[in-house]
Amino acid sequence: MTGSVSSKGLPTPVGTVGRARTDRLGRGLELYARAAGAAGGMRPVSFSPDAPPRSAFDGIIEAAARRQGLDAPLVKAVVEAESGFNPLAVSRAGAKGLMQLMDGTARSLGVRDPFDPVASVEGGTRLLRSLLDRFGSLPLALAAYNAGTGAVERFGGIPPFQETRTYVERVLALQKRYQAAAGIGTAEGGEGVGRTTG
Numbered sequence: 001m002t003g004s005v006s007s008k009g010l011p012t013p014v015g016t017v018g019r020a021r022t023d024r025l026g027r028g029l030e031l032y033a034r035a036a037g038a039a040g041g042m043r044p045v046s047f048s049p050d051a052p053p054r055s056a057f058d059g060i061i062e063a064a065a066r067r068q069g070l071d072a073p074l075v076k077a078v079v080e081a082e083s084g085f086n087p088l089a090v091s092r093a094g095a096k097g098l099m100q101l102m103d104g105t106a107r108s109l110g111v112r113d114p115f116d117p118v119a120s121v122e123g124g125t126r127l128l129r130s131l132l133d134r135f136g137s138l139p140l141a142l143a144a145y146n147a148g149t150g151a152v153e154r155f156g157g158i159p160p161f162q163e164t165r166t167y168v169e170r171v172l173a174l175q176k177r178y179q180a181a182a183g184i185g186t187a188e189g190g191e192g193v194g195r196t197t198g
Helices: 019-038 058-068 072-083 103-108 117-135 138-147 149-155 162-182
Strands: 002-005 011-013
Touching: 058 072, 058 117, 072 117, 072 138, 072 162, 103 117, 117 138, 117 149, 138 149, 138 162
Parallel strands: none
Antiparallel strands: 002 011
């Protein structure tokens, strides 16, 4: 929700907000605009219940996926499930940005600003690639992305946490929708290993 529009044409937050929050919001909007420009400009959002939402971050997602040998619809599905395409998203646990990186994970991936869409997607795709290589299974890699590698190893598979099970199912369903929208067939078993096709 916004109050008024600033002299730069950006929305200003409603109510009294601490300076740090306001600065972060301004920085996030600036990064969002930069990412939209890098992705070829803003794209319309589809509100059809049958169509997956379009993202101003498609170009960033496609480039990062290609560099990591991942399926772009998979990365887009993770972004949607993690942050709903909100570059300023912060979870209750403290995960930040488009791909919801925890501070320690972001640091280990070389991500200095998790609210920077480019850095978040680059770091998140590197993490996803490493999890796929480690577990050799897309569902297990997604479970580790959500619950951590320790939980997947401790339970010898997808942990019995409802949140994680729902997350894995949701990302796989979103991936299929994005693949269908892009005219890409699903990999073996509909789940594949997250690699690009063709």
